[in-house]
Amino acid sequence: MSYRRLLDRWLGVMLSLIGVVATLWLGFTGQLALYIHPRYFAFTVIMAVIAAVLALAAFALVPQAMVPQDPHGPGHDHASGSGHDDAGKRRRRRLGAAGSTLIVAAAVAGLLVLPPATLSTATVNQRDLNGAASTLSRDEAIELVGADYTTFTMKDWVSLLRQGAGQEFLAGKTATVTGFVTPDKSDPENVFFTARFVLTCCAVDARPIGLPVYSPGWQDRFETDSWVTVSGGFETNPSQISGETLVMVPDSITAVPEPDSPYVY
């Protein structure tokens, strides 16, 4: 069987298997959380197993079952086999085969060769940090005001600041948060954000949130995108040029490894 015919027939199954192997491996090594919300874990793994069974059944049975002409194929960019063998058609089929090979190569590289990674400051810059989409409703933030602040997560603190919790509420309260370092756009010398991404479905909809930290010369000690745990209280921002009104003034900043579950939900 020619390479093109082989590719036409097995392209979908190959791409499925690449996706299935990547999904199951991510699930097995506990890294699915880098890409999707935990509520999808079980469903994703179960469907991957079902697809693996179907793909294996296809390998076992399709050579007997498949007819050479594929009525679904002629319209599809990467399929062929309609039997109209003029020169233009052959050229298109060659291009289609090259395109299909490229997709498989890209899928293998992205899903099976490169190490899984979290989003970085490059994506923070493409999206509004603590931006338009509210992370918590106003009611939830009001409930937070009376709650035990020692259990507050970064999302809680960000919500409180966004809802305009004043200095009198924040006075004397110490926050401890873990996130990655990303510079404040208005005063990158003196202020950085301890940031996390909030996921609704998957990494594509990740919205960055973060708490501003006043720490002149932080670049000498921490790299952008490295993970830190910051502990400190909130004060009026000493920086004259930063756009942030309130900042954390840290008692301690400790470099930590990236957590297993880097996103918040």
Add this chain to the structure above:
Amino acid sequence: MPGRARRPAMGLMVGLAVIGVLLALRILSPATGQATWLADAARDFVSLSISVVIESLPFVFLGIVLSIGVQIWLPEGFLVRRLPKSPALRRPVLSLLGMLLPVCECGNVPLARGLIVRGLTVSESMTFLFAAPILNPVTIITTQQAFGWDNGILVSRIAGGFLIANLIGWIYSRHPRPEALLTPRFQEECSMEDHAGQATGKVGRSVQLFVRETGAMMPALFIGAGIAGLIQVGVPRDVLVSVGSSPVWSVAALMVLAFVVAVCSNVDAFFILSFGATFMPGSIVAFLVFGPMIDVKMLALLRTTFTAKTLLQLTVVVALCSAALGLAVNYVL
């Protein structure tokens, strides 16, 4: 045909070997750490694209499994026999048939061809063809998962899809010679499909359908995921925000995007989710209604059945309706 004599056990071994090679590749490649030789933006492009793939894959597989169940394991004519006789009632019922035939738009073209052969009129099959990708449970679930009930996106998508599909059906039911809408080659391809269906047992046909459906959907999904990642990383944020906040331009931009990227309706909500923060809700609705009905891939598939003139008319009508719907959501809701 080469390979016909290969025995199932041999095929199974080949399949297991392929899985083994892919798994070995993944295990031998670095599991953690960062590919520091890649720029941050390139790494994020990969991460964003992969997340679209990983999130969408189970839903694509679910759609294929359900479509195998309905197309192969339900008795022949089970659904068509139960349709009302009156044409005015048949079309709305047919547009809801997608609820029971949860396949995405690529799978619907062969189904719609089959429906014409079994005695449905051309206009009735068009109603089914355009409604089913939107009014199907997998699409509705994924849209709900992505957008919830916010901004009326889910409701507008469902209502818009239903109305536009029925409008198309009504328009073409008034055509004096509906057979002129079809290409001459269409009959021949239908009979070929039926022949293929008869050739093997149900299990054989099921895996055959799995191979065919993944063959149509997976390349589109991977290309779509790549484009989604690329736009997120590559298009400057200022451009996205300025286009996305205009009630008119946001609708136009996302309709063009829907036409070009041609992501399956089962998972297009996850694709467009990343635009939710910067683009107006009406533009998201226009994307979610226009894309499943008309895009580059659908036109190519539909060309196997309908004449070029018919497709041009369909594209214009669907585009105008989707734009009107999008603008209505932006200005009214």
